[in-house]
Amino acid sequence: MQKFQEFVSIAPWTIIFTWANLLLLLFILKKLLFKPVTNILSQRENEVGEMYKKAEEAQKNAEELESEYTQKLSAAKEEASKIMKEATHEATLKGEAIVSEAQKKAQAAMEKAEKQIEQEKKAAVSEIKSDIASIAISVAEKVIEKDINESDYERLVEDFIDGRGEDK
Amino acid sequence: MSIKGPEILFEINILGGIPITETIVGGWIVVAALTLIAFILGRNLSVRNPSKRQLAAEKLVAMLYGLVGDTMGKHNLRFAPLIGTLFSYSILSSLSGLTGMRAPTGDLNTTLAFALMIFFLIQFGNIKNKGVGGWLKGFTEPVALITPLNLISEIANPISMAFRHFGNIASGIVITTLIYAALATCSNALLGWIPILGDIPLLQVGLPALLSIYFDVFTSFLQAYIISMLAMVYVGGANEPSEA
Numbered sequence: 001m002q003k004f005q006e007f008v009s010i011a012p013w014t015i016i017f018t019w020a021n022l023l024l025l026l027f028i029l030k031k032l033l034f035k036p037v038t039n040i041l042s043q044r045e046n047e048v049g050e051m052y053k054k055a056e057e058a059q060k061n062a063e064e065l066e067s068e069y070t071q072k073l074s075a076a077k078e079e080a081s082k083i084m085k086e087a088t089h090e091a092t093l094k095g096e097a098i099v100s101e102a103q104k105k106a107q108a109a110m111e112k113a114e115k116q117i118e119q120e121k122k123a124a125v126s127e128i129k130s131d132i133a134s135i136a137i138s139v140a141e142k143v144i145e146k147d148i149n150e151s152d153y154e155r156l157v158e159d160f161i162d163g164r165g166e167d168k
Numbered sequence: 169m170s171i172k173g174p175e176i177l178f179e180i181n182i183l184g185g186i187p188i189t190e191t192i193v194g195g196w197i198v199v200a201a202l203t204l205i206a207f208i209l210g211r212n213l214s215v216r217n218p219s220k221r222q223l224a225a226e227k228l229v230a231m232l233y234g235l236v237g238d239t240m241g242k243h244n245l246r247f248a249p250l251i252g253t254l255f256s257y258s259i260l261s262s263l264s265g266l267t268g269m270r271a272p273t274g275d276l277n278t279t280l281a282f283a284l285m286i287f288f289l290i291q292f293g294n295i296k297n298k299g300v301g302g303w304l305k306g307f308t309e310p311v312a313l314i315t316p317l318n319l320i321s322e323i324a325n326p327i328s329m330a331f332r333h334f335g336n337i338a339s340g341i342v343i344t345t346l347i348y349a350a351l352a353t354c355s356n357a358l359l360g361w362i363p364i365l366g367d368i369p370l371l372q373v374g375l376p377a378l379l380s381i382y383f384d385v386f387t388s389f390l391q392a393y394i395i396s397m398l399a400m401v402y403v404g405g406a407n408e409p410s411e412a
Contacts, residue, residue, distance in 0.1 A: 005173035005189060007338070011277045013186050014174075018272070018281035021195040025202055026253040032206035034249045037229040040213045040222075047215055 133157045171342055174275050191275040198260045198272065239397070240404030247403060254282060255396040262337050262388030266380065273391070274341045279333040283326035286399045290325075293406030329398055333391045340383035347376055 005011055136157050137150065174190040209225035218226065232255075236248040258273060265271035272278045294303045307318045355369040 003176040005176060005187070005275075007171060007173045008276055009173060010280070011187065011189065011275075014189055014191050014275060014277035015281040015284070017192045018195055018278050019285065021199050022253060022257060022281070022285065025199050025257055026250060028199070028203050029206050029253055029256070030249045032203065033210040033225065034229060034252065036210045036213050037225050038233070040215060040218075041226060041230065043215050 129158070129161060132161070171345055174270055189275070190270045191272045191278055194261065194264055194269050194272040195257075195278070197269070198257060198264060202256055202260060236400060239400040240407070241409055243409050244404055244407050247400070247407075251396050251400055254285075254399060255392050258282065258333070258395055259388050259392035262391060263384065265337070265341065265388075266384050271337050271341065273333060273388075274337040276330060276334045276338075279337075279395075280326075280330040282333065282395055282399075283330035286329065286395075286402060287326040289399075289403045290406045293403060297407060325402070329395060333395050336387050336391050340387055343383055344376060344380065347379060351375065 133154055137153055140153070176187045176189050177193060178188050180186040180188060209221060209228070212219075213222055213225075229252075232252045233245060233248050236251055237245055240247060261272040261278065262274075263271075265274065291303070294306060298306060307322070308315050309318075352369040
């Protein structure tokens with residue numbers, strides 16, 4: 001025997017069972033679907049956020065390194081040009097020093113040579129003087145054949161030569 | 169041919185007899201089916217390289233949370249699982265009519281249970297946010313004179329929700345039953361003289377399926393959407409963001 005409820009009627013037990021069903025379904029859906037999926041979504045969000053953060057950090061790092069390298073490179077270039085300049089300067093100085101020393105040496109050599117020439121000239125002059133004196137004495141002796149005081153004579157000759165020298 | 173309420177399948181002989189109707193069993197089947205769907209959709213989730221199944225599950229959940237967030241406000245997102253439960257229970261109940269079951273939502277008691285649950289949520293929300301005094305005072309606003317009208321509208325609210333949902337699905341059942349009966353009669357009148365073939369109600373093929381697209385499928389979606397939307401609007405209204 002089939003029994004039916006009225007088409008429009010209030011059956012409290014049906015309402016209670018429906019509530020129980022809804023509550024049970026709420027619990028099941030939360031446990032099986034909503035919680036896991038929202039968890040996954042938030043995890044993914046976190047992961048993406050972290051990745052962005054890491055990428056940004058890496059970029060920052062790279063930029064820092066780049067600026068560091070640029071700085072180092074320019075410093076190295078500066079140093080190189082400084083070294084070059086110094087070397088050039090030093091070389092110029094050395095060259096000048098060498099040249100000036102050479103000039104000095106040449107000067108000294110010249111002076112020495114001049115001195116020697118002077119000395120030799122003096123020596124030659126005094127030798128010539130004595131030669132001339134003795135020649136003159138012997139010539140005079142022969143001419144006048146008179147034995148004069150040699151010292152007087154030498155004086156006479158010297159006067160004569162000096163007088164010549166002054167005429168020059 | 170007669171149009172009846174849900175059949176009482178058996179009775180549990182405690183508390184003066186608990187009638188277990190088609191509606192209650194149908195509700196269990198719906199819960200079981202949704203449990204299976206939720207289990208399939210919600211297992212083996214991974215953060216990277218989600219499967220198509222997981223993408224579908226994520227899309228569904230994201231849509232639900234998006235809709236709840238837009239309608240009720242971000243502070244009311246805790247209601248999203250409840251709204252999802254209500255929606256899925258309603259739609260699968262209505263659609264179960266397609267399998268030849270008597271749709272649980274074609275029983276006033278099911279939709280009344282929905283409506284009363286929403287009604288209680290509204291009242292609890294108001295009491296929680298305004299206090300008992302503020303909740304009671306709310307019925308006398310804007311002027312004390314219209315307090316009876318406020319009370320009537322507050323009580324009419326769940327009744328109208330319950331009857332709207334019930335009426336749409338039940339009318340589908342009624343119309344389908346009527347059309348089947350009418351088509352059987354036509355079939356008998358036109359083809360009844362042919363032996364053997366005349367016993368088969370051939371005219372029942374086709375037309376009911378087309379009508380069912382409207383009365384069952386479309387209405388099922390529409391009513392599930394409407395009751396969920398109303399629940400969101402009313403419960404959201406009872407849980408306004410605190411003015412901080």
